[in-house]
Amino acid sequence: MDSPSYSILETKILQAVNLIHELRRENEKLKHELELLRLELNEKKREISNLKQALDQQPSPDLTLQQYQEREAQIRSKIEKMLAKLEALDIPI
Secondary structure, three states: OOHHHHHHHHHHHHHHHHHHHHHHHHHHHHHHHHHHHHHHHHHHHHHHHHHHHHHHHOOOHHHHHHHHHHHHHHHHHHHHHHHHHHHHHOOOO
């Protein structure tokens, strides 16, 4: 082989070496980003778990509605009793 062939080969090898270095840097950068995203994902999973746990501890809407209806019935009953007592007093208004 003559000298220009060696020069071309050397240039190609240097380009390949530079590309390898660049790809390794990019690979390290991507590994770091991946680790950050994994940490963020784990944090989000913990948040979801905490929110699900808090939601499970909340009374169901049906139960709450039932409680309000029962409370309304109790109040209505008390008001009717008070009105009956007022009517029994037979006070003219």
